[in-house]
Amino acid sequence: KNEVEQSPQNLTAQEGEFITINCSYSVGISALHWLQQHPGGGIVSLFMLSSGKKKHGRLIATINIQEKHSSLHITASHPRDSAVYICAAYSNTGNQFYFGTGTSLTVIP
Protein backbone atom coordinates (compact mmCIF):
# COMPACT_ATOMS: atom_id res chain seq x y z
CA LYS A 1 0.00 0.00 0.00
CA ASN A 2 1.46 3.35 -1.07
CA GLU A 3 0.72 6.34 1.07
CA VAL A 4 1.22 8.62 -1.96
CA GLU A 5 0.05 7.83 -5.48
CA GLN A 6 1.01 9.84 -8.54
CA SER A 7 -0.32 9.84 -12.06
CA PRO A 8 0.60 9.56 -14.80
CA GLN A 9 3.88 7.66 -14.44
CA ASN A 10 5.12 8.88 -17.80
CA LEU A 11 4.06 11.87 -19.84
CA THR A 12 5.18 13.13 -23.22
CA ALA A 13 4.04 16.54 -24.38
CA GLN A 14 4.65 18.90 -27.25
CA GLU A 15 6.29 22.20 -26.44
CA GLY A 16 3.67 24.75 -25.42
CA GLU A 17 1.16 22.25 -24.07
CA PHE A 18 -0.52 22.58 -20.67
CA ILE A 19 0.52 19.76 -18.36
CA THR A 20 -1.11 18.37 -15.23
CA ILE A 21 0.40 15.87 -12.81
CA ASN A 22 -1.78 14.47 -10.05
CA CYS A 23 -1.01 13.30 -6.54
CA SER A 24 -3.29 11.57 -4.05
CA TYR A 25 -2.33 10.72 -0.51
CA SER A 26 -3.86 8.66 2.26
CA VAL A 27 -2.05 9.97 5.34
CA GLY A 28 -2.81 13.03 7.38
CA ILE A 29 -0.37 15.70 6.37
CA SER A 30 1.02 18.97 7.58
CA ALA A 31 2.54 19.82 4.19
CA LEU A 32 2.68 18.59 0.61
CA HIS A 33 5.81 19.16 -1.45
CA TRP A 34 6.48 19.02 -5.16
CA LEU A 35 10.03 18.15 -6.17
CA GLN A 36 11.80 18.19 -9.53
CA GLN A 37 14.60 15.77 -10.33
CA HIS A 38 16.76 16.18 -13.42
CA PRO A 39 18.86 13.41 -14.98
CA GLY A 40 21.96 12.96 -12.86
CA GLY A 41 19.98 13.01 -9.65
CA GLY A 42 19.79 16.63 -8.49
CA ILE A 43 16.51 17.36 -6.71
CA VAL A 44 14.99 20.81 -6.37
CA SER A 45 12.04 21.66 -4.17
CA LEU A 46 9.42 23.49 -6.25
CA PHE A 47 6.58 24.06 -3.81
CA MET A 48 5.52 23.44 -0.25
CA LEU A 49 1.74 23.57 0.25
CA SER A 50 -0.55 23.21 3.20
CA SER A 51 -3.64 24.71 1.58
CA GLY A 52 -4.89 26.47 -1.53
CA LYS A 53 -2.69 27.30 -4.46
CA LYS A 54 0.81 28.58 -5.20
CA LYS A 55 2.28 29.91 -8.43
CA HIS A 56 5.87 30.35 -9.49
CA GLY A 57 6.43 31.42 -13.06
CA ARG A 58 4.82 28.84 -15.33
CA LEU A 59 4.30 26.38 -12.48
CA ILE A 60 1.13 26.20 -10.41
CA ALA A 61 0.47 23.84 -7.51
CA THR A 62 -2.89 23.28 -5.87
CA ILE A 63 -4.06 21.18 -2.97
CA ASN A 64 -7.50 20.05 -1.80
CA ILE A 65 -7.13 18.96 1.82
CA GLN A 66 -10.61 17.44 2.05
CA GLU A 67 -10.07 15.28 -1.03
CA LYS A 68 -6.42 14.56 -0.15
CA HIS A 69 -5.35 15.53 -3.63
CA SER A 70 -2.79 17.86 -5.15
CA SER A 71 -1.99 18.84 -8.71
CA LEU A 72 1.04 20.35 -10.36
CA HIS A 73 0.37 22.30 -13.54
CA ILE A 74 2.90 23.53 -16.07
CA THR A 75 1.68 26.15 -18.51
CA ALA A 76 3.37 26.65 -21.90
CA SER A 77 5.66 23.66 -21.37
CA HIS A 78 9.24 23.83 -22.60
CA PRO A 79 11.86 21.14 -23.26
CA ARG A 80 13.81 22.33 -20.21
CA ASP A 81 10.82 21.22 -18.09
CA SER A 82 11.73 17.63 -18.95
CA ALA A 83 12.43 15.97 -15.61
CA VAL A 84 10.90 13.66 -13.03
CA TYR A 85 8.36 15.35 -10.78
CA ILE A 86 7.86 13.85 -7.35
CA CYS A 87 5.07 14.48 -4.87
CA ALA A 88 6.04 14.23 -1.19
CA ALA A 89 3.59 14.28 1.69
CA TYR A 90 4.81 15.15 5.17
CA SER A 91 2.82 13.03 7.58
CA ASN A 92 1.81 14.75 10.78
CA THR A 93 1.48 11.41 12.57
CA GLY A 94 4.52 9.55 11.25
CA ASN A 95 6.67 12.69 11.24
CA GLN A 96 8.27 11.73 7.97
CA PHE A 97 8.00 12.25 4.25
CA TYR A 98 6.18 9.77 2.05
CA PHE A 99 7.03 9.99 -1.63
CA GLY A 100 5.17 9.26 -4.82
CA THR A 101 6.96 7.18 -7.44
CA GLY A 102 7.38 10.19 -9.68
CA THR A 103 6.13 11.33 -13.07
CA SER A 104 8.68 11.32 -15.86
CA LEU A 105 7.91 14.26 -18.15
CA THR A 106 9.40 14.67 -21.61
CA VAL A 107 8.63 17.83 -23.54
CA ILE A 108 9.36 17.57 -27.26
CA PRO A 109 10.32 20.70 -29.22
Next chain:
Amino acid sequence: KAGVTQTPRYLIKTRGQQVTLSCSPISGHRSVSWYQQTPGQGLQFLFEYFSETQRNKGNFPGRFSGRQFSNSRSEMNVSTLELGDSALYLCASSAPGLAVGDTQYFGPGTRLTVL
Protein backbone atom coordinates in the same frame (compact mmCIF):
# COMPACT_ATOMS: atom_id res chain seq x y z
CA LYS B 1 25.52 30.61 0.17
CA ALA B 2 27.01 27.24 -0.67
CA GLY B 3 24.53 24.44 -1.23
CA VAL B 4 24.33 21.08 0.46
CA THR B 5 27.44 19.05 -0.23
CA GLN B 6 27.85 15.31 -0.04
CA THR B 7 30.98 13.20 -0.13
CA PRO B 8 31.92 11.00 -1.74
CA ARG B 9 29.85 11.30 -4.90
CA TYR B 10 30.46 7.72 -5.98
CA LEU B 11 31.39 4.66 -4.00
CA ILE B 12 31.85 1.00 -4.80
CA LYS B 13 31.86 -1.54 -1.98
CA THR B 14 31.50 -5.28 -1.64
CA ARG B 15 28.93 -7.22 0.34
CA GLY B 16 29.62 -7.34 4.05
CA GLN B 17 31.65 -4.14 4.13
CA GLN B 18 30.51 -0.99 5.84
CA VAL B 19 30.34 2.53 4.47
CA THR B 20 30.15 6.07 5.84
CA LEU B 21 28.66 8.92 3.85
CA SER B 22 29.02 12.58 4.74
CA CYS B 23 26.72 15.56 4.33
CA SER B 24 27.38 19.24 4.98
CA PRO B 25 24.17 21.30 5.15
CA ILE B 26 23.66 24.86 4.05
CA SER B 27 25.15 27.25 6.58
CA GLY B 28 22.62 27.98 9.32
CA HIS B 29 20.49 24.90 8.64
CA ARG B 30 20.13 22.68 11.68
CA SER B 31 18.00 19.88 10.28
CA VAL B 32 19.55 17.21 8.08
CA SER B 33 17.55 14.37 6.56
CA TRP B 34 18.76 11.32 4.69
CA TYR B 35 16.94 9.51 1.89
CA GLN B 36 17.53 6.40 -0.18
CA GLN B 37 16.48 6.35 -3.83
CA THR B 38 16.30 3.15 -5.86
CA PRO B 39 14.63 2.43 -9.21
CA GLY B 40 12.29 -0.07 -7.57
CA GLN B 41 11.27 1.73 -4.37
CA GLY B 42 11.77 5.35 -5.36
CA LEU B 43 12.61 7.83 -2.63
CA GLN B 44 12.40 6.61 0.95
CA PHE B 45 13.04 8.49 4.16
CA LEU B 46 15.86 7.14 6.32
CA PHE B 47 16.16 9.53 9.26
CA GLU B 48 16.33 13.15 10.28
CA TYR B 49 18.72 14.84 12.69
CA PHE B 50 18.20 18.16 14.40
CA SER B 51 20.67 19.72 16.82
CA GLU B 52 22.68 16.48 17.07
CA THR B 53 19.60 14.39 17.95
CA GLN B 54 17.73 11.95 15.77
CA ARG B 55 14.28 13.50 15.51
CA ASN B 56 12.58 11.05 13.16
CA LYS B 57 13.33 7.65 11.68
CA GLY B 58 11.98 5.74 8.70
CA ASN B 59 11.46 2.01 8.33
CA PHE B 60 14.99 0.81 7.71
CA PRO B 61 16.92 -1.89 9.56
CA GLY B 62 19.39 -1.06 12.29
CA ARG B 63 22.27 -1.50 9.85
CA PHE B 64 21.48 2.04 8.79
CA SER B 65 22.55 4.62 11.34
CA GLY B 66 23.54 8.23 11.44
CA ARG B 67 24.78 11.04 13.56
CA GLN B 68 25.03 14.80 13.51
CA PHE B 69 27.84 16.93 14.79
CA SER B 70 27.73 20.26 16.60
CA ASN B 71 28.41 22.10 13.31
CA SER B 72 25.30 20.37 11.83
CA ARG B 73 27.35 18.19 9.49
CA SER B 74 25.94 14.70 9.37
CA GLU B 75 27.16 11.22 8.56
CA MET B 76 25.26 8.09 7.80
CA ASN B 77 26.69 4.63 8.16
CA VAL B 78 25.58 1.37 6.63
CA SER B 79 27.07 -1.77 8.10
CA THR B 80 27.19 -5.27 6.63
CA LEU B 81 26.32 -4.05 3.15
CA GLU B 82 23.88 -6.03 1.03
CA LEU B 83 23.40 -5.95 -2.73
CA GLY B 84 20.04 -4.25 -2.18
CA ASP B 85 21.74 -1.30 -0.52
CA SER B 86 22.93 -0.13 -3.93
CA ALA B 87 21.20 3.20 -4.33
CA LEU B 88 21.50 6.95 -4.55
CA TYR B 89 21.72 8.35 -1.02
CA LEU B 90 20.49 11.90 -0.75
CA CYS B 91 20.92 14.32 2.06
CA ALA B 92 18.75 17.39 2.53
CA SER B 93 18.83 20.27 4.95
CA SER B 94 16.06 22.65 5.88
CA ALA B 95 16.02 26.18 7.18
CA PRO B 96 16.09 26.79 9.98
CA GLY B 97 14.83 23.31 10.73
CA LEU B 98 12.68 24.32 13.63
CA ALA B 99 9.46 23.07 12.10
CA VAL B 100 9.20 19.58 10.73
CA GLY B 101 8.23 19.22 7.10
CA ASP B 102 10.01 22.40 6.02
CA THR B 103 11.28 22.92 2.48
CA GLN B 104 14.16 20.55 1.83
CA TYR B 105 17.35 21.59 0.05
CA PHE B 106 18.92 18.53 -1.47
CA GLY B 107 22.53 17.64 -2.04
CA PRO B 108 23.74 15.96 -5.24
CA GLY B 109 23.73 12.53 -3.64
CA THR B 110 26.18 9.70 -3.18
CA ARG B 111 25.77 6.80 -5.58
CA LEU B 112 26.64 3.61 -3.75
CA THR B 113 27.20 0.39 -5.66
CA VAL B 114 27.49 -2.85 -3.71
CA LEU B 115 29.12 -5.74 -5.56
